[in-house]
Amino acid sequence: MEAMVLTAPNTPLRWQQRATPRPGDGEVLVSVAACGVCRTDLHVVDGELPDIRYPIIPGHEIVGRIAEIGAGVTAHRIGDRVGIPWLGHTCGVCRYCTGGMENLCDAPRFTGYTRDGGFATHAIADANYAFPLGDVGDDVAIAPLLCAGLIGWRSLVIAGPAERLGIYGFGAAGHIVAQVARWQGRQVYAFTRGGDRAAQDFARSLGAVWAGASEEMPPQPLDAAIIYAPVGGLVPAALKAVRKGGRVVCAGIHMSDIPSFPYGLLWEERQLVSVANLTRQDGADFLKVAQQAGIRTETHAFPLRDANAVLTKLRAGELLGAAVLVP
Numbered sequence: 001m002e003a004m005v006l007t008a009p010n011t012p013l014r015w016q017q018r019a020t021p022r023p024g025d026g027e028v029l030v031s032v033a034a035c036g037v038c039r040t041d042l043h044v045v046d047g048e049l050p051d052i053r054y055p056i057i058p059g060h061e062i063v064g065r066i067a068e069i070g071a072g073v074t075a076h077r078i079g080d081r082v083g084i085p086w087l088g089h090t091c092g093v094c095r096y097c098t099g100g101m102e103n104l105c106d107a108p109r110f111t112g113y114t115r116d117g118g119f120a121t122h123a124i125a126d127a128n129y130a131f132p133l134g135d136v137g138d139d140v141a142i143a144p145l146l147c148a149g150l151i152g153w154r155s156l157v158i159a160g161p162a163e164r165l166g167i168y169g170f171g172a173a174g175h176i177v178a179q180v181a182r183w184q185g186r187q188v189y190a191f192t193r194g195g196d197r198a199a200q201d202f203a204r205s206l207g208a209v210w211a212g213a214s215e216e217m218p219p220q221p222l223d224a225a226i227i228y229a230p231v232g233g234l235v236p237a238a239l240k241a242v243r244k245g246g247r248v249v250c251a252g253i254h255m256s257d258i259p260s261f262p263y264g265l266l267w268e269e270r271q272l273v274s275v276a277n278l279t280r281q282d283g284a285d286f287l288k289v290a291q292q293a294g295i296r297t298e299t300h301a302f303p304l305r306d307a308n309a310v311l312t313k314l315r316a317g318e319l320l321g322a323a324v325l326v327p
Helices: 039-045 139-146 148-159 172-183 197-205 234-241 280-293 304-315
Strands: 002-005 014-017 027-037 062-069 081-084 087-089 122-126 164-168 187-192 210-213 222-227 242-250 271-274 299-303 322-326
Touching: 002 304, 027 081, 027 139, 027 304, 039 304, 062 122, 062 139, 081 122, 081 139, 087 122, 139 148, 139 172, 139 280, 139 299, 139 322, 148 172, 148 222, 148 242, 148 280, 164 172, 164 234, 172 187, 172 197, 172 280, 187 197, 197 210, 222 234, 234 242, 299 304, 304 322
Parallel strands: 164 187, 164 222, 187 210, 222 242, 242 271, 299 322
Antiparallel strands: 002 014, 027 062, 027 122, 027 322, 062 081
């Protein structure tokens, strides 16, 4: 197999050839057809997440076909197309797993972070965390649904039944969630970097009723806001933009420090919550909704060897929609 490998923090990924791994008990070997590039991959590459063990292959929006099956796997067959998400394994016995909150598992493993991911021609996955995808749809178009879509969906559910929904950071997750929200009949207000007219026009093309800079106030108070950009300074801005009793959801796995702000922004029963990871039920629910809502991802495909250049573009905010690597 071939892979783009992170050998140390804040260093370029290295192209390596390795022996193709064999699946263990309960695992499957997946031949990767496409792997989306997520902002979380940047956090891994930049060493912003704790306890990274090097070397590691990033990538957790994997679409591929099962090439080999380990002992005890009965739910999949060789040749099945599957999706491999961020949450790659849970213990199944902690209070969170047994209480329906496996996204908060005490001993999880994460694809492309604590186990090798999809910036490669092959990847090993826990068979219980491989979502059946069927044969309908393009591999590249589906890839961003495996994280940007799933985390976006979970954040949208946690935002509650907000009629006026603000989205801060209109990238891979934002453009998917905007489509779901519009399908549900909500009004979408898109917030982008100041002066990013392309992203604002993109948001309007997907049905946003308003698009502007993150420091601007929307024309009406929001019922809820979701923050996808990893910028702590957006938290006070979003709290200021929501109505009394409104909710602000921080959807990223990593965010810069939140600056101090007056209590008045939180008062009047405004809520500030975070989203962590996903559950398999999130996957089942969202993939069904994505099909019903006719979600179309804006994707840009790149060869696997271009992973470093793609990460640079993502870091600089030069991508509309989602980037996808193709082996």
